[in-house]
Amino acid sequence: MIVAPSVLSMDYSNMLEQTKELNASKAEWMHFDVMDGHFVPNLTFGPDILKGFKKISDLYMDVHLMVSDPVFFADVFLKAGADHITFHEESFDHLNEEDKVKAIKDLAKHVRSLGKTVGLSIKPNTDVACVKQYLHDFDLFLVMSVEPGFGGQSFMENSLDKISCISKWVKEEGLDTWIQVDGGINGETCKLVKEAGANVVVAGSYVFKQDIAKAVDSLA
Ligand code: DX5
C-alpha cells in the first residue's frame, strides 16, 4: 500500500520537524490539498508552499486540486514541482456532457504530455459509472471517502463499492492504475479499502496527530 500523508493536517508550527519524520518513515508520497474556497468551502496552500516542501523532501508530490479551475492550477503546481496532479470530475459540471468529457480528457493528456502522472477524483455523491470512460486516460483514480474540504472527518463506507468497481474495471483492462482513497483513513478503514482494491491511501489526521512513523507503518 502506498501511503500519502496529507499535509493539510500538519502542525504548521513544526513543519520542518514533521517533514523530516515523514522522510524517515515508510511514506512514499506527500499529499498536498489545494483548496480555492470556491469548489470547497476552505482555502489552503499556493505554489510557493509546495516549492518549500520540495526543498526539504523528495517524497512524490501528489497534488489534489479541489478548485473550480483545474486547467489553470494544474500548470501553476506543475511549474512549482508537482509530480502528480489529481483534479475533480465535478469541476467541469458547468459544461454539457460532451464538452465535459473532452475537457477532462484534454487536461489529462496535457499533464501526461509534461511527463507527469494524472488522476481523476470523484466526490462521495458522484456516480462511479462516470469513471469507466476514462480508464485509459488516467494513471490514478481517487475515491473521496469524505466530502472534500476538511481533514478529520469520518470515513464514508459507501466508498467501498466504488473502489471495488474501479478495481474490477482496471483489472479487466489489464491496467496497473493507482486506486487512491482519501478521507477518514486509519488503521481500521485502511484494511477495508485495501480489501476493496485500493493501493494508495491518503491519511492526514491519523498520521499527524500521533507518532508519524508508527502511524505510517500501520498503513503501509
Ligand atoms: C479533504 C482532503 C483530504 C484530507 C484527509 O478534502 O482531500 O486529503 O486532508 O484528511 P483525513 O485523513 O484527516 O481525513
Ligand code: ZN
Ligand atoms: Zn486530498
